Amino acid sequence: MSSARLELRRELFRLAGRQHGFFTAAQAVKIGYSYQAQKYNVDAGNWLRVDRGVFRIPEWPTHPFDHLVRWTLWSGGQGVVSHASALVVHDLGEIDPAVVHLSVPAGFRRSARGIRLHRPLPPATHVEDREGYRVTTPGRALAECAEAKIEQQWLESAVNDALERGLTTPRRLRDAAAELGAVAEFGVHLALEAAGR
Template identity: 50%
Template sequence: MLRDSTDSRAALWRIAADQRGYFTAAQAQDAGYSYQAQRYHVRRGNWLVVDRALYRFREFSDLHDEGDEQLVCWSLWSKGRAVVSHDTALAAHDLGTANPSRIHLTVPRGFRKKSDEVIMHRADLADADVEDRIGYRVTTPLRALAEYAAEGDDQDVLDGAVAEALEQGIVTRRKLLHAAQMLGPRAELGVERALEAMS
């Protein structure tokens, strides 16, 4: 059944609105836009090309940049299967001074796509370990702290992030220690050191 062009636009707009105006070529096609129609909208300037097969409605480009638009793009790249995690999740939660040079994503064990621009961690995350944001998902502060501790990269960054999370009341010592124990001895040691640093 052919769709009216206004129906197609409304359908794609609903999808893009939950993704800060971003959408994939596949989503556009599902909404009723042929590849020829997609090229037309790009040429007319209605859609901005963000990356290969990734677009954004022009109207959204005027919105205030929240600073995490690239996380929306990576979520779309992964077809919604990736969760922002580790250092990147700490930065998304504004905890500590983590400033990763590459995006950290946790993907399911069977995930096959690759990119040199991201560091991928493979794990099947529980729903309780993930928060929904507009256009992407991120591990909770509790999980992000434990993940960072498990990597053992920079104890000073972990110390600061743990102190901030406790001061803000978004985690408790008991829950943090339990989350770290679930990720292994290295995570547990890092969290214990961070808690001792607060004493």
């Protein structure tokens, strides 16, 4: 392998390393892989095509949140893991959503099976960076779930977990719910009442 190709490969692996082994066609182009080179690497088995314009290094170790990185890249890096999916990331409550919840900009137009899109994006103050994806903060995720009217018992369990672990406070949780409106405020009020707060 030539030194130029080796350096391309190293740069791709550095990028993929920050994204659980995933990368997009656009990112590969930016590194220096033409679309023809991308097709060659897929055909040769060097890359796995996961979705249109999304690839993965085949030998990369799996991680429980790989699917979140995949959907973030599918969204062009615009999406933020939110709602019930964010509760799973923060290990709050017992919820196990059947789809990935992703908040996207108001003008976002793509759709796919296995994902539930929410608009608009949360404010940056309510977003945390993770390896390969972004996720709403625990307080925001709880408020989003209250607004979405998830089962109250699930919300109460998640709120109780968050308070016990010090991930939010009743005041911050009430403030996050107030930003989303009366439905979120009411769900959070009931959950805090159930937690004795």
